[in-house]
Amino acid sequence: MKSTGLNINFQENAWWFIIANDQILLQPQGDFIPYGNLDDLPLSAELVINKIKLGVYQSSPCYLVTLPEQHDLGFGEYDDLRFLLGRVDDLLFEMAGRAFQIKLFYQTHQYCGQCGEKMHPINWEIAMKCYHCEHRCYPRISPCIIVGIRKENKILLALHRRHQKSNNPIYTVLAGFVEAGETLETCIHREVYEEAHIRVKNIEYVASQPWPFPHSLMMGYIAEYDSGDIKIDQKELCSADWYEMNNLPNVPNHGTLARQLINKLVNQSGQQTAPLSME
Incomplete structure (x- = not known):
């Protein structure tokens, strides 16, 4: 996994997995997961500055956006991940599940379990590393x-x-x-x-x-x-x-x-x- 940082393509069509307070933002129609580019969706560059690429679904990239609280973005409502079970394609549900697991991983690995120092994300894979003791962690399965x-x-x-x-x-x-x-x-x-x-x-x-x-x-x-x-x-x-x-x-x-x-x-x-x- 690699964070895009400041490299944001506003014209890129993508799937947006927006999670806040352990719920995901869903649209009321279609595949439920918001799809489009940033010009079409009311997502500010500030909100997606640290978007994380999850993978690709139907030839379009999928991004995780974690919000500190449930912002009213003017479209859709927040709901539990279980809502999507049996309602969307299996691969799309798996991508949504991946989003939740990646979010949980970063949330629960802020500090090193070996020495207690601050952990830092690695920008070429899904991992956190402690540069004090060189301990590296990957998502728990x-x-x-x-x-x-x-x-x-x-x-x-x-x-x-x-x-x-x-x-x-x-x-x-x-x-x-x-x-x-x-x-x-x-x-x-x-x-x-x-x-x-x-x-x-x-x-x-x-x-x-x-x-x-x-x-x-x-x-x-x-x-x-x-x-x-x-x-x-x-x-x-x-x-x-x-x-x-x-x-x-x-x-x-x-x-x-x-x-x-x-x-x-x-x-x-x-x-x-x-x-x-x-x-």
């Missing part, structure tokens, strides 16, 4: 697994404490962070047993998804039930049970890896009824 488990024509779904809502509870598959020294497969076996007290077999990799809440990389799998009776970890879960694939409760929205795993298990079973959509 936390690997985790997420697994859909099948038992005949049923799926194991759990109500996580973080997902509990009195008016619209969301039931999803099991997930957990990879610990030091673990393989992904070892993590699956451990997390499933810790959270539900069952064993699984025939683990199959499906896909991965960056998950910027705040900085995870999720590796998605499906597996088959092997043995054991459900006994939940009450610190993590409110409940867990086997649900018939043609009669599922509210599940995660399209755009999530959890939904992709659930859909894959339903399709493999040959059931006719698709999972319910989350509102």
Whole structure:
């Protein structure tokens, strides 16, 4: 990543990821992310002087602009990043997630964790460096697994404490962070047993998804039930049970890896009824 500093091209069409107070500025139509050049958008040179290039989407550059507070720029409204899930192209959502992770990285690495001195951004890569002790930091990425488990024509779904809502509870598959020294497969076996007290077999990799809440990389799998009776970890879960694939409760929205795993298990079973959509 490289900051453009004073080198601002006012005629350049670009995607603008404008973040303030952990929310992103969204337009009410189209792809939601503001697009255009600085002459078309009410963005002053002062606001974008330290814009950061995130990458390229649809042949146009993408820039992160971090504001100290939510300025009324005369267009759009600020909203949570989750609003974009399932509403925009996956690549555009990933770019928005990248914007949030880069912002968090610079925000939380102002001082050296080794000697305590001030850190400084490096202008040719995404990194911060302490010139006192030469310690260098890169954005944190936390690997985790997420697994859909099948038992005949049923799926194991759990109500996580973080997902509990009195008016619209969301039931999803099991997930957990990879610990030091673990393989992904070892993590699956451990997390499933810790959270539900069952064993699984025939683990199959499906896909991965960056998950910027705040900085995870999720590796998605499906597996088959092997043995054991459900006994939940009450610190993590409110409940867990086997649900018939043609009669599922509210599940995660399209755009999530959890939904992709659930859909894959339903399709493999040959059931006719698709999972319910989350509102």
